[in-house]
Amino acid sequence: MIYQQQLRIPGPTPLPERVVRAASRPMIDHxxxxxxxxxxxxxxxxxxxxxxxxxxxxxxCSGSGxxxxxxxxxxxxxxxxxxxxxxxxxxxxxxxxxxxxxxxxRLEAEWGQPVEPDDLRRTLAAYxxxxxVLVTHNETSTGVTNPLEGLVRVAREAERVVVVDAVSSASxxxxxxxxxxxxxxxxxxxxxxxxxxxxxxVAVGPRxxxxxxxARAPRYYLDWRRxxxxxxxxxxxxxxxxxxxxxxxxxxxxxxxxxLAAVYARHRRLADATAAGVEALGxxxxxxxxxxxxxVTAAVPMPELDVDAYRRLLRERYGVVVGGGQGKxxxxxxxxxxxxxxxxxxxxxxxxAMERALEDLDVAPADGRALAxxxxxxxxxxxxxxx
Amino acid sequence: MIYQQQLRIPGPTPLPERVVRAASRPMIDHxxxxxxxxxxxxxxxxxxxxxxxxxxxxxxCSGSGxxxxxxxxxxxxxxxxxxxxxxxxxxxxxxxxxxxxxxxxRLEAEWGQPVEPDDLRRTLAAYxxxxxVLVTHNETSTGVTNPLEGLVRVAREAERVVVVDAVSSASxxxxxxxxxxxxxxxxxxxxxxxxxxxxxxVAVGPRxxxxxxxARAPRYYLDWRRxxxxxxxxxxxxxxxxxxxxxxxxxxxxxxxxxLAAVYARHRRLADATAAGVEALGxxxxxxxxxxxxxVTAAVPMPELDVDAYRRLLRERYGVVVGGGQGKxxxxxxxxxxxxxxxxxxxxxxxxAMERALEDLDVAPADGRALAxxxxxxxxxxxxxxx
Numbered sequence: 001m002i003y004q005q006q007l008r009i010p011g012p013t014p015l016p017e018r019v020v021r022a023a024s025r026p027m028i029d030h031x032x033x034x035x036x037x038x039x040x041x042x043x044x045x046x047x048x049x050x051x052x053x054x055x056x057x058x059x060x061c062s063g064s065g066x067x068x069x070x071x072x073x074x075x076x077x078x079x080x081x082x083x084x085x086x087x088x089x090x091x092x093x094x095x096x097x098x099x100x101x102x103x104x105x106r107l108e109a110e111w112g113q114p115v116e117p118d119d120l121r122r123t124l125a126a127y128x129x130x131x132x133v134l135v136t137h138n139e140t141s142t143g144v145t146n147p148l149e150g151l152v153r154v155a156r157e158a159e160r161v162v163v164v165d166a167v168s169s170a171s172x173x174x175x176x177x178x179x180x181x182x183x184x185x186x187x188x189x190x191x192x193x194x195x196x197x198x199x200x201x202v203a204v205g206p207r208x209x210x211x212x213x214x215a216r217a218p219r220y221y222l223d224w225r226r227x228x229x230x231x232x233x234x235x236x237x238x239x240x241x242x243x244x245x246x247x248x249x250x251x252x253x254x255x256x257x258x259x260l261a262a263v264y265a266r267h268r269r270l271a272d273a274t275a276a277g278v279e280a281l282g283x284x285x286x287x288x289x290x291x292x293x294x295x296v297t298a299a300v301p302m303p304e305l306d307v308d309a310y311r312r313l314l315r316e317r318y319g320v321v322v323g324g325g326q327g328k329x330x331x332x333x334x335x336x337x338x339x340x341x342x343x344x345x346x347x348x349x350x351x352x353a354m355e356r357a358l359e360d361l362d363v364a365p366a367d368g369r370a371l372a373x374x375x376x377x378x379x380x381x382x383x384x385x386x387x
Numbered sequence: 388m389i390y391q392q393q394l395r396i397p398g399p400t401p402l403p404e405r406v407v408r409a410a411s412r413p414m415i416d417h418x419x420x421x422x423x424x425x426x427x428x429x430x431x432x433x434x435x436x437x438x439x440x441x442x443x444x445x446x447x448c449s450g451s452g453x454x455x456x457x458x459x460x461x462x463x464x465x466x467x468x469x470x471x472x473x474x475x476x477x478x479x480x481x482x483x484x485x486x487x488x489x490x491x492x493r494l495e496a497e498w499g500q501p502v503e504p505d506d507l508r509r510t511l512a513a514y515x516x517x518x519x520v521l522v523t524h525n526e527t528s529t530g531v532t533n534p535l536e537g538l539v540r541v542a543r544e545a546e547r548v549v550v551v552d553a554v555s556s557a558s559x560x561x562x563x564x565x566x567x568x569x570x571x572x573x574x575x576x577x578x579x580x581x582x583x584x585x586x587x588x589v590a591v592g593p594r595x596x597x598x599x600x601x602a603r604a605p606r607y608y609l610d611w612r613r614x615x616x617x618x619x620x621x622x623x624x625x626x627x628x629x630x631x632x633x634x635x636x637x638x639x640x641x642x643x644x645x646x647l648a649a650v651y652a653r654h655r656r657l658a659d660a661t662a663a664g665v666e667a668l669g670x671x672x673x674x675x676x677x678x679x680x681x682x683v684t685a686a687v688p689m690p691e692l693d694v695d696a697y698r699r700l701l702r703e704r705y706g707v708v709v710g711g712g713q714g715k716x717x718x719x720x721x722x723x724x725x726x727x728x729x730x731x732x733x734x735x736x737x738x739x740a741m742e743r744a745l746e747d748l749d750v751a752p753a754d755g756r757a758l759a760x761x762x763x764x765x766x767x768x769x770x771x772x773x774x
Contacts, residue, residue, distance in 0.1 A: 004413075005413065005415070007413070007414055007415070007416065009416050009418075011626065012414040012415070012416075012417065012626065012629060013414065014413065014414060015413065015414055020411045023410070023411070023630065024407045024410070024411050026391075026392065026394070026401065026402065027394055027399040027400065027401060027402055027577070027583060028392070028394070028399070028708075029394065029396050029399075029708045029710075030399065030584075031396075031710075031711075032702070032708060060447075060448055060449050060452070060584065060585055061447055061448050061452065061608060061625075062447050062608075062625040062626040062627070062628075063625075063626065064608055064624075064625040064626070065447070065448065065608045065625065068607055068608040071607075072605075095607065096607045096608075099605050099606065099607040099610075100605040100607075101605060188626065190414070190626055196414060196628065196629055196630035196631075197417075197447065197626040197627060197628050197629055197630075198447060198585040198628035198630070198631060217605060218459075218486050218487040218488060218604060218605065219486065220455050220458075220482065220483045220486040220487075221448065221449075221451055221452045221455040221483075221609075222608075223486075237451075238448075238449040238450075238451040238452065239398065239399065239449040239450065239451070239575065239577055239584040240449070240584060241449075241583065241584050241585035241628060241631065242399060242583055242584055243410065243583035243584075243585070243630060243631070243634075244583075244585060244628065244630070244631075247630075315419070321415075321416045321419060323416075323418075324418075
């Protein structure tokens with residue numbers, strides 16, 4: 001019997017008690033004044049996290065739906081689109097563009113490596129007609145955080161419109177939309193926002209709005225123009241996931257009480273601690289040094305470890321749920337999520353369980369080395385205790 | 388100060404306490420065994436409500452997103468599509484088909500009237516190339532329930548694929564998918580299912596699957612093939628609105644404890660009581676007799692009543708929220724929702740408030756006539772008290 005499962009996947013993330021209570025409020029009329037106030041408050045909070053004056057649209061869908069909205073609103077069949085791909089989510093984004101009839105130019109980096117700005121510059125020079133650039137900020141499948149500032153700068157210098165998948169980064173890793181010049185940024189409620197899945201946020205800047213006026217892909221449910229038009233009246237075009245929005249509102253309050261700088265520092269600390277711990281256990285970090293994500297750690301185990309059996313043991317005996325590999329890495333890695341409502345003790349718990357489970361499977365003895373390695377990175381004294 | 392707002396709009400509907408508690412469970416891995424069990428249970432329950440052996444797909448979006456999925460998966464640009472339109476939601480459905488490049492043949496009925504099967508027969512004869520027929524079962528904007536059985540029979544006799552918007556009917560009004568031969572039926576979690584918004588259900592039959600294989604509209608997030616493929620593994624292609632699914636699961640349990648026949652009878656009783664009450668108050672029922680919806684009553688007031696002021700007074704003084712008119716009826720009617728977790732006493736409350744508010748506005752005296760007229764239709768002894 002596990003009393004409280006430890007959800008250490010890169011989203012959905014654990015819900016703080018405060019968020020659960022907030023999400024449990026009664027339903028309201030989505031065409032009434034209470035909803036208008038809720039929507040305005042959430043949009044203002046999301047804008048502060050994105051550090052942008054751009055409009056933020058609230059869509060009832062997963063983060064992938066938010067990404068698809070960018071394709072549906074910006075792409076016309078036959079358009080050239082440059083997609084930066086270094087993992088499964090980059091593949092997905094490129095696949096969406098292809099599904100909408102774009103001619104997709106793939107700028108690929110090896111899995112575990114970032115996409116380099118210099119490579120993007122060369123690609124854009126070679127494809128001058130490509131107006132749109134797709135960038136995955138945090139590639140959840142490989143644990144790589146791409147060099148967003150450099151990639152956006154290159155795209156903007158080449159006068160392209162740049163769309164950033166910030167689903168698993170925004171609210172955990174800085175995404176300075178206005179300073180960097182990100183034209184479209186997309187995130188999803190079930191990540192660092194500490195809310196359940198069901199809502200995507202899309203920050204749309206003026207160059208993207210201009211491009212969307214000319215785009216000819218079919219769109220209705222995900223149509224940004226309808227969303228903007230209704231937002232002016234304090235509404236969404238379709239019935240929104242009201243409960244998830246209550247949760248996001250409370251999650252935003254918690255982020256602001258802790259302070260975004262502290263939130264970002266906490267994610268970085270937990271990532272460094274996790275990396276040190278799993279390396280001490282004999283795992284290889286999959287992401288290249290210098291590009292390791294603050295929200296998810298991808299680790300490749302020793303060849304003798306049966307990853308599926310290991311994950312099952314972690315789940316069933318220790319109540320710790322970690323992610324597996326995706327795409328070509330299925331069954332070959334573990335991915336430990338440390339984003340959202342996660343603090344120092346949670347990392348201690350997952351590392352302790354991972355070490356014990358290795359011993360259970362006769363792979364390596366449990367001698368406390370994971371926590372010994374992680375310890376110096378942890379700083380429990382700096383964690384805000386929320387009430 | 389209103390302690391408990393009475394949400395009498397046609398969705399979102401009030402959440403039973405049991406549903407709120409169920410939706411408050413911790414997040415889980417959407418790629419793990421707990422989610423597979425949840426998804427299977429919800430799909431089985433939805434199939435029982437739809438009375439179908441067809442596959443039920445679970446999409447994270449509003450009901451409108453579910454409707455759009457039918458268009459995106461069944462329409463190719465240039466296709467002829469027959470859309471039955473008798474109100475705002477029929478307009479929306481037709482508009483979606485047009486947005487995807489269909490040549491839309493509109494079979495229009497006057498607002499307040501149903502679409503007649505004989506008219507559909509003639510239209511289908513005149514447009515033999517139209518493979519798809521769009522039917523709004525319950526037109527929420529006018530309070531009309533269309534004669535589903537007759538319309539589906541005509542469509543099937545003419546060998547067309549028929550898509551039914553059952554968003555505000557299914558789980559409150561019978562939608563016998565298999566017996567009638569409905570090829571696609573769509574509903575949304577925030578209606579009679581007694582859950583928050585965020586999930587659409589789509590029941591897809593074999594003829595619709597066959598047509599979808601040939602359809603060439605772009606689709607990715609709403610792609611039925613991906614949804615089916617992942618459902619076979621106990622998953623959804625994209626992160627699903629887990630909290631809403633917990634809520635749906637509990638709502639389904641409550642529907643089955645009460646028994647669907649009793650649920651349908653309750654909705655009919657409450658509609659008849661509401662109709663009698665608002666007529667006694669001097670409102671005109673907007674929907675034609677014989678086609679009045681069991682889930683929403685549309686009523687046009689005496690000309691001297693300022694509808695906006697009346698709705699505001701109901702909301703602010705009585706805590707009763709009723710819907711207004713949509714489209715060309717904006718500001719000209721009230722729409723009273725009585726679907727989902729609504730029972731006899733709730734109708735008494737809304738009628739009492741409506742009568743008192745007419746007196747407050749010096750339109751008519753409050754003499755108890757609304758409840759006197761509604762009373763004979765109410766049967767509190769037959770309501771199940773849930774725990």
